[in-house]
Amino acid sequence: MDKMPHWADVILIPLISLILAAFLSALVILAIGENPVEALQLMVQGSLGSTYGWGYTLYYATNFMFTGLAVAVAFHARMFNIGGEGQAMLGGLGVALVCLYVPWPHWTIALVFAIAASAAFGALWAMIPAYLQAARGSHIVITTIMFNFIASAFLNYMLVNVMRPAGSMDPATERFPEAVNLPTLHEMLLPFGIQFSKAAPVNFSLVIAILACILVWVLIWRTRLGYEIRAYGHSEPGALYAGISPFKIIMISMLISGGLAGMMAINNVMGEAERLVLNATEGAGFIGIAVALMGRSHPFGVFLAAILFGFLYQGGAELALWTNIPRELIVVIQALVIMLTGALDNMVRMPLEKLFLSMRKGRA
Amino acid sequence: MTAPAIELKGISKSFGPVQANKDISIRVRPGTIHGIIGENGAGKSTLMSILYGFYKADSGEIWINGNETQIPDSQAAIAAGIGMVFQHFKLVENFTVLENVILGAEDSGLLKPSLARARKSLLNLAQEYGLNVDPDARIDEIGVGMQQRVEILKALYREAQILILDEPTGVLTPAEADQLFRILHRLREEGKTIILITHKLREIMEATDEVSVMRRGEMVATRTTSQTTPEELAELMVGRKVLLRVDKAPAQPGGKVLEIRNLHVRDEKGVERVKGINLSVRAGEILGIAGVAGNGQSELLEVLGGMRPGTGEVLLNGQPVELVGANGRAIRDKGIAHVPEDRQREGLIMDFHAWENVAFGYHHDPAYNRGLLMDNAALRADTERKIEKFDIRPADGWLSAKNFSGGNQQKIVVAREIERNPDLLLVGQPTRGVDIGAIEFIHKQIVALRDAGKAVLLVSVELEEIFSLSDRIAVMFDGHVMGERLPDQTDEKELGLLMAGVSGPREATA
Amino acid sequence: MDFITLIQVLDSTIRLTTPLLLACLAGLYSERAGIFDIGLEGKMLASAFLSAAIAYVSGSVWLGLLAGIAASVLLSALHGLASITFRGNQLISGLAVTMLAQGFTVLVAQDWFQQGGRTPSLTGAGRFTGITLPFADALEPVPVIGPIYAELISGHSILVYLAFAMVPLTWWILFRTRFGLRLRAVGENPAAVDTAGISVTGLRYAAVLICGVLCGIAGAYLSTALQAGFVKDMTAGRGYIALAALIFAKWRPWHALWSCLLFGLLQAVALRFQNIDLGGIVIPVQVMDALPYILTVVILAGFVGKAIPPRAGGEPYVKER
Amino acid sequence: EPALIFDLGGKFDKSFNEAAFGGAKRWADETGGSFLETEMQSEAQREQALRRFAESGANPIVMTGFAFGDVLNQVAPDYPDTKFAIVDMVVEQPNVRSVVFNEHEGSYLVGMLAAMASETDTVGFIGGMDIPLIRKFACGYAQGVKAVSPDATVIANMTGTTPAAWNDPVRGSELTNAQISQGADVVYAAAGGTGVGVLQTAADEGILSIGVDSNQNYLHPGQVLTSMMKRVDNAVYEAFSDGTDLETGIYVMGLANGGVGYALDEYNEELITEEMKAAVDEASAKIASGEMVVHDYMSDESCPAVSF
Numbered sequence A: 001m002d003k004m005p006h007w008a009d010v011i012l013i014p015l016i017s018l019i020l021a022a023f024l025s026a027l028v029i030l031a032i033g034e035n036p037v038e039a040l041q042l043m044v045q046g047s048l049g050s051t052y053g054w055g056y057t058l059y060y061a062t063n064f065m066f067t068g069l070a071v072a073v074a075f076h077a078r079m080f081n082i083g084g085e086g087q088a089m090l091g092g093l094g095v096a097l098v099c100l101y102v103p104w105p106h107w108t109i110a111l112v113f114a115i116a117a118s119a120a121f122g123a124l125w126a127m128i129p130a131y132l133q134a135a136r137g138s139h140i141v142i143t144t145i146m147f148n149f150i151a152s153a154f155l156n157y158m159l160v161n162v163m164r165p166a167g168s169m170d171p172a173t174e175r176f177p178e179a180v181n182l183p184t185l186h187e188m189l190l191p192f193g194i195q196f197s198k199a200a201p202v203n204f205s206l207v208i209a210i211l212a213c214i215l216v217w218v219l220i221w222r223t224r225l226g227y228e229i230r231a232y233g234h235s236e237p238g239a240l241y242a243g244i245s246p247f248k249i250i251m252i253s254m255l256i257s258g259g260l261a262g263m264m265a266i267n268n269v270m271g272e273a274e275r276l277v278l279n280a281t282e283g284a285g286f287i288g289i290a291v292a293l294m295g296r297s298h299p300f301g302v303f304l305a306a307i308l309f310g311f312l313y314q315g316g317a318e319l320a321l322w323t324n325i326p327r328e329l330i331v332v333i334q335a336l337v338i339m340l341t342g343a344l345d346n347m348v349r350m351p352l353e354k355l356f357l358s359m360r361k362g363r364a
Numbered sequence B: 001m002t003a004p005a006i007e008l009k010g011i012s013k014s015f016g017p018v019q020a021n022k023d024i025s026i027r028v029r030p031g032t033i034h035g036i037i038g039e040n041g042a043g044k045s046t047l048m049s050i051l052y053g054f055y056k057a058d059s060g061e062i063w064i065n066g067n068e069t070q071i072p073d074s075q076a077a078i079a080a081g082i083g084m085v086f087q088h089f090k091l092v093e094n095f096t097v098l099e100n101v102i103l104g105a106e107d108s109g110l111l112k113p114s115l116a117r118a119r120k121s122l123l124n125l126a127q128e129y130g131l132n133v134d135p136d137a138r139i140d141e142i143g144v145g146m147q148q149r150v151e152i153l154k155a156l157y158r159e160a161q162i163l164i165l166d167e168p169t170g171v172l173t174p175a176e177a178d179q180l181f182r183i184l185h186r187l188r189e190e191g192k193t194i195i196l197i198t199h200k201l202r203e204i205m206e207a208t209d210e211v212s213v214m215r216r217g218e219m220v221a222t223r224t225t226s227q228t229t230p231e232e233l234a235e236l237m238v239g240r241k242v243l244l245r246v247d248k249a250p251a252q253p254g255g256k257v258l259e260i261r262n263l264h265v266r267d268e269k270g271v272e273r274v275k276g277i278n279l280s281v282r283a284g285e286i287l288g289i290a291g292v293a294g295n296g297q298s299e300l301l302e303v304l305g306g307m308r309p310g311t312g313e314v315l316l317n318g319q320p321v322e323l324v325g326a327n328g329r330a331i332r333d334k335g336i337a338h339v340p341e342d343r344q345r346e347g348l349i350m351d352f353h354a355w356e357n358v359a360f361g362y363h364h365d366p367a368y369n370r371g372l373l374m375d376n377a378a379l380r381a382d383t384e385r386k387i388e389k390f391d392i393r394p395a396d397g398w399l400s401a402k403n404f405s406g407g408n409q410q411k412i413v414v415a416r417e418i419e420r421n422p423d424l425l426l427v428g429q430p431t432r433g434v435d436i437g438a439i440e441f442i443h444k445q446i447v448a449l450r451d452a453g454k455a456v457l458l459v460s461v462e463l464e465e466i467f468s469l470s471d472r473i474a475v476m477f478d479g480h481v482m483g484e485r486l487p488d489q490t491d492e493k494e495l496g497l498l499m500a501g502v503s504g505p506r507e508a509t510a
Numbered sequence C: 001m002d003f004i005t006l007i008q009v010l011d012s013t014i015r016l017t018t019p020l021l022l023a024c025l026a027g028l029y030s031e032r033a034g035i036f037d038i039g040l041e042g043k044m045l046a047s048a049f050l051s052a053a054i055a056y057v058s059g060s061v062w063l064g065l066l067a068g069i070a071a072s073v074l075l076s077a078l079h080g081l082a083s084i085t086f087r088g089n090q091l092i093s094g095l096a097v098t099m100l101a102q103g104f105t106v107l108v109a110q111d112w113f114q115q116g117g118r119t120p121s122l123t124g125a126g127r128f129t130g131i132t133l134p135f136a137d138a139l140e141p142v143p144v145i146g147p148i149y150a151e152l153i154s155g156h157s158i159l160v161y162l163a164f165a166m167v168p169l170t171w172w173i174l175f176r177t178r179f180g181l182r183l184r185a186v187g188e189n190p191a192a193v194d195t196a197g198i199s200v201t202g203l204r205y206a207a208v209l210i211c212g213v214l215c216g217i218a219g220a221y222l223s224t225a226l227q228a229g230f231v232k233d234m235t236a237g238r239g240y241i242a243l244a245a246l247i248f249a250k251w252r253p254w255h256a257l258w259s260c261l262l263f264g265l266l267q268a269v270a271l272r273f274q275n276i277d278l279g280g281i282v283i284p285v286q287v288m289d290a291l292p293y294i295l296t297v298v299i300l301a302g303f304v305g306k307a308i309p310p311r312a313g314g315e316p317y318v319k320e321r
Numbered sequence D: 001e002p003a004l005i006f007d008l009g010g011k012f013d014k015s016f017n018e019a020a021f022g023g024a025k026r027w028a029d030e031t032g033g034s035f036l037e038t039e040m041q042s043e044a045q046r047e048q049a050l051r052r053f054a055e056s057g058a059n060p061i062v063m064t065g066f067a068f069g070d071v072l073n074q075v076a077p078d079y080p081d082t083k084f085a086i087v088d089m090v091v092e093q094p095n096v097r098s099v100v101f102n103e104h105e106g107s108y109l110v111g112m113l114a115a116m117a118s119e120t121d122t123v124g125f126i127g128g129m130d131i132p133l134i135r136k137f138a139c140g141y142a143q144g145v146k147a148v149s150p151d152a153t154v155i156a157n158m159t160g161t162t163p164a165a166w167n168d169p170v171r172g173s174e175l176t177n178a179q180i181s182q183g184a185d186v187v188y189a190a191a192g193g194t195g196v197g198v199l200q201t202a203a204d205e206g207i208l209s210i211g212v213d214s215n216q217n218y219l220h221p222g223q224v225l226t227s228m229m230k231r232v233d234n235a236v237y238e239a240f241s242d243g244t245d246l247e248t249g250i251y252v253m254g255l256a257n258g259g260v261g262y263a264l265d266e267y268n269e270e271l272i273t274e275e276m277k278a279a280v281d282e283a284s285a286k287i288a289s290g291e292m293v294v295h296d297y298m299s300d301e302s303c304p305a306v307s308f
């Protein structure tokens, strides 16, 4: 028999971990002499209290949906892709190349190609670690970490030595032409008579991100490929027995994962900054790990967790603005969530399992 | 009467919902070899692991030489003079024999003196008991038989008075096993007490002074070996009379379905496991492959099932089969079905629903798909049918595979494979860890497939199973086929010799 | 490159190798015992902060060092709790440890010193300063040998000498002592250790704590010897370079020394020269920055001798028959 | 309520950003008013910070650093009623004041002092990010050095090519060591937070250093020769004082209007002799009056006195 009902596993455990993380963070806030309740109010007000706040929350959430899905898809194949950060950076390069060097007539066409380019660049960056894992057994976690650093150095080189416009001091590309600017939520909602903040960066990419969630759900739970990915993730000898090629699954799942991470660039590079700057990813690749763990690798869970982290991110920025609590508070929260849902999982799980077991015995 | 060397009183142990030991009591007289016998999963290893301090009992007492002794960990067991050779050896593969022997029994903080003392001591033990090993060889460079000696030496080096051996012969040839028993007898003469776990009746009868029988976590009886019979023990073990033969009509073999010519297989480490074998299976025939585990049978099945690459020629109905490995799908498309040796690791995804497992390996079948997507409704309907036909219990396709008992898990696999109506069925250890009722059922299904004119290649380490199912028997040893026999023209003794690498004069006339 | 510049670059190599070497040996203990640790970076960072903070507040660098070690050991214990006691995913735990340190150091530093996440500069006894070895001054004028001894070998802080001394010591502990034998065994086959009557948990915690101590020294070196104070993210990926060096060294102490020296040299060269002109071909500084990682990937790919990690590495120990 | 946004490197870099903070604090202390402030963690946050303050009604909004130029150019038109001031960059929008400094003039003065204090006739320059702005510092400095001793050697190094170069004390320290081995006995750090490492190493190794932007003489009393004062504090103070009436357009701050200069206080009075002071003050007067012109690197991207 299962030790615990399925719902406890997918809902209760993340929830308890989250509450624990929140509680610990509150202690931290108290320790640095601020009021956690006020801090929470400020975070809620700043991130959900206005369309401007929502705009940023959703903007960040869009980033995290992409990176969260990326990590989740890899998790299903039992690959731990720490390289989302580097893949997203490369995705940014792809978007910048497409947007800068091709004169697009309309953003819709540009978007299609930007998606293709960002996904291709991200996937490319995941391909080498994937190949090394699949063909030579090199540990993918280590190689993807290394590839994050290599990506960062590479992008640095591109921005400083290659793509920086003449006469500019900024290590950043030129602004993309007007024609490729994605519509913001403000513009999208205006026809419906809804006034959404004009200043908020949330843009059409959100729609793409939600679509990606749905497509990943279909992929994982409804297609043969998804079936094979999950089977491989549960048991490699099993996959081999069933005629599922481990090489193929590692490659495909990592390419999809890298592609999703790369696609984040349509949001932050094409949608928001409208140019490529250094460190445009701002750690979203790592937050993706927290999001995937929290969301139990299920696309719907990832969607919810991404919004939660969008809220934390925007709320944290507000805290940094109006109080003495530095932005790093959210790094701490994020670390706690990863620790509790990813590594100290059993600490939460064991007592729960005992509880359910005794409840069942009590009934029987 | 002297106090028992070991007395266990009321030992119980559960793993979550599984109760592995229920209120077990046993006495072992000093200076004897005491056998413990029981089916797979009866709880033998668990009980011994408790005695060795590897697991902690939920309740119960341990008495050693008449004193109640607390054994919270293996350190305590060693201190109490207990040594254990586990079913799966506990050796550090890239250490030398010497390093493995001293691990945990070092004399001081520095290694040098310990190593020197151990070297001397091994020399003595080798002379005393005939346990020769090269102290400087690395574990991953010596064979299993040798590794087992190292395990015994480890215990003796720690001056164990009580030695537990958990299924020591599973990996040994009969000859190696005989040698082991000679060593055990020698140890008994020195006054040591030995507990021997096995589920082979022959070994119990040959080697032990007393025998205790376990069934489903309980201790059902203890007998003096000389005053019992294999039949009695078997009955005690399974709880009812064992059906030794399957009722089946004589085979009506047709044309050759499978032909294997000069097949070679290497494992991941590059070691050759199958060394050029030739075999054929005809329609309407079951070819049984006997052999001690680890002599290439597993690799043979895996190559034919598309799980690993090999070289040589394999023909199915005259058509060549590619031996490239990782091509299980192509293999299935050709009409080969495969019940793998390890259903939990290979045959099923334990976390998938039963209905998802029903398509495992056949998930490309158009019947299970609608365009790009899988047709889950069709899968579930098919599952219902199989549950009904194969009497899988509980009859709930939504349960995860891990929530079925071993027998029902195996039924899911067998149902899936047999229902494909393949030309050739590969079967590995079809009844390992399966309850008696399911064994009968599964055997009948395999015979029925044969009677439908299909070819079956059966691999089993249970000679009894080989005898009761096979129409023809091939014996493998060290990657070679030592010979083929017809079941009614041979006996266990002859097969045993072949399994040990001693080839006999008679060839089967197939 | 003239001789003086060479000496200077090598001198700087030694300074930059020190934190890498300490962290690399730290990882070596942990990973040899079967606990993968990608959290070296975080532990160094935590120690860099706390050692600088305490050294500033107390005015004693030794107290600072102790505090830094304590901070690092605390994180190690957390990693141990997750990966040994609760059998969690060691990689995720290591990542979380690093993030925790990245967040906490700034949070606490800001609360404590109100300087945007840095500590005030350390002065006097609040820092480790170079020690001049005997005869350094006397030998200085001797050509070649003089500068090598006086500039390169002499004049480093005590922690540098400690780091280099740790290499033979680690080798000796690992291969010549009972503790080392058991440590290596538990990383290869914990069940063998368990059935030999030794506590797997105890050994692994010991290894993880040693790792904490060494990371603590590495971090303290950064903020109290190499620099005079903490700035946020001051480890700047050194923990990951140390990890790379560990793989590069295939988990062996002497090889660790060479790989850390190599990566230290790369850093020294990258620090000193922006772009390196090799007779027409200009190597951009970014290539130097990325080289340790690229080399490690090449090693991992197994084209230049395969790096095989300890067999039980990364797997929590669950008793099985 | 006015707002101040610091560049990467942070409010407490003891240099550029800290000078800006000093000006804001002075304004707050004098008027009893309060102001908003925030620091950047990464490039990508600039726009959000700007918008957040504009949305919340802060006015004027002052930011330090050329890197805000591009985003300000985007954001300013969205908030026509808000006044912005940017330091170190020219942004041509109707509601923006652009404050730029004649750093080459101040650097010229400290270059003279460096040459006079040097015994080896070799002086060093360590810049932050390698951009024209920093070369402008270096060029002014080198001209000052050469004016005093034409044969002197000026070693110039840059810390990096990205904004991380503003906050890399380790590299600052290594570069200082390198320059010392090449004979430099005075180094001028124009590198934001990186300068902390330069000044530290210079003090450890017993040579003189020159601070930048803020008065950094106090960091190592008696070991910092002087500091090139770039009165970012004044720029911020004035912007805050002007409030919503802030006049837009380009503001140039040079020697003539006290925008740059060198620091002399109790920490370095023993290092600067009367002669040195006299020489520098004379040059300062000449430059201020326009009698003498220091070449500005950014005018033609070249420098007569030093090559990079």
Ligand SMILES: Nc1ncnc2c1ncn2[C@@H]1O[C@H](COP(=O)(O)OP(=O)(O)OP(=O)(O)O)[C@@H](O)[C@H]1O
Pocket: A006, A010, A221, A295, A296, A297, A298, A301, B353, B376
């Ligand atoms: N939030 C979740 N996190 C992780 N796994 C999940 C989650 N929700 C469902 N699953 C797993 O996904 C598998 C399939 O779930 P899915 O959501 O596709 O729907 P279902 O309920 O299984 O089937 P159907 O949609 O046809 O009713 C199940 O095995 C379940 O264990």
Ligand SMILES: Nc1ncnc2c1ncn2[C@@H]1O[C@H](COP(=O)(O)OP(=O)(O)OP(=O)(O)O)[C@@H](O)[C@H]1O
Pocket: B015, B018, B019, B020, B038, B039, B040, B041, B042, B043, B044, B045, B046, B047, B087, B199, C319, C320, C321
């Ligand atoms: N570590 C464990 N966790 C959970 N269940 C276990 C564990 N060890 C054993 N069991 C279960 O306890 C029962 C008894 O197992 P045990 O290994 O003692 O049997 P056995 O008689 O030694 O069988 P075999 O002949 O296969 O070795 C089985 O149902 C087994 O699945």
Ligand SMILES: [Mg+2]
Pocket: none
């Ligand atoms: Mg459902």
Ligand SMILES: [Mg+2]
Pocket: B044, B045, B046, B087, B166, C321
């Ligand atoms: Mg057993």
